[in-house]
Amino acid sequence: MTGRGGRPLVIVGDVLLDRDVDGVSSRLAPDAPAPVVEVTGDRTRPGGAGLAAALAARGGRPVVLVTALGEDPASDTARRALRRLVRLTELPLTGSLPVKTRIIAGGRPLVRVDRGGGVPGPPTDAVRAALAQAGTVLVADYGQGTVDAVRDHLAQAARSVPLLWDPHPRGAQPVPGARLVTPNGAEARALCPGDDESLRAYALRGSRLATRWQAAAVAVTLGERGVLLARAGIDTPMLMPVPYRATGDPCGAGDCFAATAAGALADGALPEEAVQRAVAEAAAFVAADGARNASLWDTAAAERARxxxxxxxxxxxxxxxxxxxxxxxxxxxxxxxxxxxxxxxxxxxxxxxxxxxxxxxxxxxxxxxxxxxxxxxxxxxxxxxxxxxxxxxxxxxxxxxxxxxxxxxxxxxxxxxxxxxxxxxxxxxxxxxxxxxxxxxxxxxxxxxxxxxxxxxxxxxxxxxx
Missing domain, CATH: 3.40.50.620 (HUPs)
Structure with a gap:
């Protein structure tokens, strides 16, 4: 699956380092009303745009990841994991890669601890070449500055190839001409405030956002309610329901949705087809325990087990x-x-x-x-x-x-x-x-x-x- 004209799917965005500390909690600390977690496991993996890139590369699709990485230990860890799956094209990062640590007990997150952060540098010649050679572009914005650094090049790409933009509340506004923008329900409410959470209200938000962003379509993801596909000036959107209720870790489901939809656009699918495929894939991803599924990163083991x-x-x-x-x-x-x-x-x-x-x-x-x-x-x-x-x-x-x-x-x-x-x-x-x-x-x-x-x-x- 090489996409249009054999050109790769290029993913632009912020890589994070996700860490899950698993444990068992059966008592409170004697000095405070806080649970005591006895650690049973500790796993680290790339998150953010890194997870989206790994998901997009499943099945052998050529993927180029444009992201900011530094010389810190977290960047080195993410770099080693990603190089086995995708082609990395790096912007310099001053500072350290953000690390997000979840403390999980009994399968449920208790608290998340964030640390680190840096400032991406200007795009290099390799970054400009990667975007110029893209067959399709996915913007996986996590508000850390990578997208801002290459915004002009993204605007140029949107004029020539399909571009899907997965926005973030602290990130940049999508460039005009995006084929598909994929805010979740909370992001749509923040951008178009209101207490109404009916499907009609989300449909109106999606249509308004499509107009504001000059996007061909906006897909508002609503978890178990499915996805509303809206267009500017159209009050009757298409609802794509989830195929079944998936029980599992939903962390990373949005990245899975965006990566699948971008891959479908790269294969020539219409937005309706891309969203339908992405809804089903996201449900399967959650059912398989989401980003916590180790087989996503162990490609050699997956091949042996097939x-x-x-x-x-x-x-x-x-x-x-x-x-x-x-x-x-x-x-x-x-x-x-x-x-x-x-x-x-x-x-x-x-x-x-x-x-x-x-x-x-x-x-x-x-x-x-x-x-x-x-x-x-x-x-x-x-x-x-x-x-x-x-x-x-x-x-x-x-x-x-x-x-x-x-x-x-x-x-x-x-x-x-x-x-x-x-x-x-x-x-x-x-x-x-x-x-x-x-x-x-x-x-x-x-x-x-x-x-x-x-x-x-x-x-x-x-x-x-x-």
Whole structure:
């Protein structure tokens, strides 16, 4: 995944050093009403723009991180961790890298201690070259001055390539022309004050911010409520709900959202597609314990642990279940694969540990869609699906409904896309037989095989034909 024209995703922002001190607290100190924490673990990792860069680089995407680093121990620690994952292009830092330490007991943060800080120097020739060569830019602003130092170059980049800006209350205002700006709910309220926290109020804030920033779109992230995608002058935004309620450490979820959305823009996605993909990825990130998941930084261990790909759907389901994983399945005709299909499959894959597509046979498609369908034979449809990185296996069924196949696969989650409700899905009752769950994901409007075939038919009509 190299993005536009083979050019890298360039991330600009402030790297922090995040430290988690884990422990157990069962008593108060004798000299003050403060909990005593008996330390059981102490882990340090890059945060801020460093975390966003590590997340963006997953899957092999080339990422360049433009950030300010100094000669202090915290900068050295962050530099060593990041060099294994991304290409670093540094601004000089006078002072020390900020270190944010969380004291955690019983899985819950008790207190955070911040120390350090420095002043970034002017951009070097290497920084200017990195931005000039970017295919897409993500600004991960943490208010430490890196973004201010290169603001003029960011304004120039926004005129030529997609730019996503993840703002910070103490940071710079986004440059005009950003493709997508991603404030969270608290940031949107601070920028457009008011006590109303309804979806309508956030929609109005998003639209006003899009106008103020001259941004193509603003995505207001609202945690478990989902994400509102707003545009200037439009009072009816799109709500992207979270695919499921994720329980885990939410620290870094905003970085995951921004990094995923920026990667999607780099792949040519529309803002709607980018946000939908990012919502699902952020939920999966939180469910995997967020930035505390050590595999994010141990790339060698992740490669060793990755099993050989099993393409037989039934063997795959059994092996995933045997190791305690989550089997996800979805189904459909997938006749003329389009962007709506791809977005749905990518979102479904992030929910669990494998995705199996239940594919209607040619005879089944003809019964459901009528004469002339399918346009593509089942063997070819299966091959195209199997070639997608989000699909682990394909199973073809000949009935009108996949329920008999589902009873053999016994997935933990069944996913459908569109305007269904879970109660309307006939597969939901089948999934309940073994404790499975049916869910509905938002489907990208304006994409359908039927629309594509009608457009192709009109294009093929001879000129002058009424």
């Amino acid at each position: 099993p050989a790909r099993e393409t037989d759907p039934f063997a795959l389901a059994e092996s995933v279940r045997a190791r305690g994983g989550t089997v996800v399945a979805t189904g459909g005709c997938f006749d003329l694969l389009h962007a709506g299909h791809v977005g749905l499959l990518e979102s479904a894959r992030r929910i669990g540990d494998c995705l199996i597509v239940c594919l209607n046979s040619d005879e089944s498609v003809t019964r459901l869609k009528g004469p002339g369908r399918p346009l593509t034979l089942a063997a070819d449809r299966a091959r195209v699906l199997a070639g997608l990185g989000s699909v682990d296996a394909v199973a073809v069924f000949s009935e009108d409904s996949p329920q008999r196949l589902l009873r053999r696969l016994r997935p933990d989650v069944w996913v459908k896309g569109g305007d269904y409700s879970v109660e309307d899905l006939p597969e939901a009752e089948t999934l309940h037989e073994w404790g499975g769950q049916a869910i509905v994901l938002p489907y990208l409007d304006g994409r359908s095989t039927t629309a594509l075939t009608r457009r192709a038919a009109r294009a093929a009509e001879p000129e002058g034909r009424p």
